Amino acid sequence: MTETITGCLWCSYRGPLLAGETVSVVNPQVSLAHELRRCPECGEALLDVRWPDRVVRRKAREHTRRFRKSLWVVVYPVPCAWCGSTDTEAYEINATIANPISERFKYDIYRCRTCQRPNAASYLGEIHVHRADQDREYTALWHLDPPEEPPA
Ligand SMILES: [Zn+2]
Ligand SMILES: [Zn+2]
Numbered sequence: 001m002t003e004t005i006t007g008c009l010w011c012s013y014r015g016p017l018l019a020g021e022t023v024s025v026v027n028p029q030v031s032l033a034h035e036l037r038r039c040p041e042c043g044e045a046l047l048d049v050r051w052p053d054r055v056v057r058r059k060a061r062e063h064t065r066r067f068r069k070s071l072w073v074v075v076y077p078v079p080c081a082w083c084g085s086t087d088t089e090a091y092e093i094n095a096t097i098a099n100p101i102s103e104r105f106k107y108d109i110y111r112c113r114t115c116q117r118p119n120a121a122s123y124l125g126e127i128h129v130h131r132a133d134q135d136r137e138y139t140a141l142w143h144l145d146p147p148e149e150p151p152a
Contacts, residue, residue, distance in 0.1 A: 005048070005057045013041035023047070025060070025072045027093050027108055029123035034072070036060070047074060061090065078110045078121045081131045085114035095120065098135065098143050101128075109142060120144055 007014035020036030025047065028034065037046040037057070045060040059075035078088045092109040097120060100107065105122040109132060112119060120132040120142055133146035 005055055008039035008041060008044065009046060009057060009059050010039060010044040011042040013039055015040070017046065023070075023072045025074050027074055027090075027106065027123070029074070029076070029125075029127070034060075034074070036072075045072075047072070076108075076121060076123060076127055078119060078127065078129050080110075080112035080115060080117070081119050081129045082112060082117045083115040085112055087113040088119065089113060091118065095142050096140055098141055100144070107142070107144075118142070 006016075008017065017037040018040055020038060022033050023036050025034050030049065030051070033050045034047040035050070037048055038044075039046065045062055047058050047060045049056045049058060061073045061075055063071040063073060065071065073090055073093055075090050077086065079086050080088055088110040090108055091111040095107050095109045097107050101122070105124055107120045107122050110119045110121055110129075118132040118134060120130045122128045130144040131146060133143045135141035135143060
């Protein structure tokens with residue numbers, strides 16, 4: 001399977017991107033090389049991930065740190081599990097989940113910009129999205145698949 005990828009995922013630019021170095025990311029789906037790309041039009045960052053049979057392009061966000069290398073976060077295409085909107089944005093990386101499906105899974109929290117509700121996404125092999133709920137007492141803790149109407 002070959003997939004030719006062109007252009008930017010952030011804007012409508014369809015030309016070649018500016019190539020950059022290989023970076024390590026804080027939330028990889030797979031332990032493959034992530035090569036930095038920059039859109040010459042909007043200036044946003046993307047990562048080309050080299051799978052054995054294809055290259056997958058992802059959006060990326062840079063978190064700069066003083067005196068240290070930047071942290072790179074992959075922004076996966078996560079559809080909202082509440083309303084189906086694809087307008088979601090990574091909000092918390094490697095979140096603490098009270099009830100993970102498996103201890104091997106790592107979860108990122110994505111906020112939906114359409115319905116404002118949180119989702120938890122895991123990436124192992126493929127992308128799984130769950131409805132998420134922030135713990136009322138311990139705000140650093142998240143619950144997967146809360147009941148539709150949380151008890152009062
Ligand atoms: Zn762009
Ligand atoms: Zn939503």
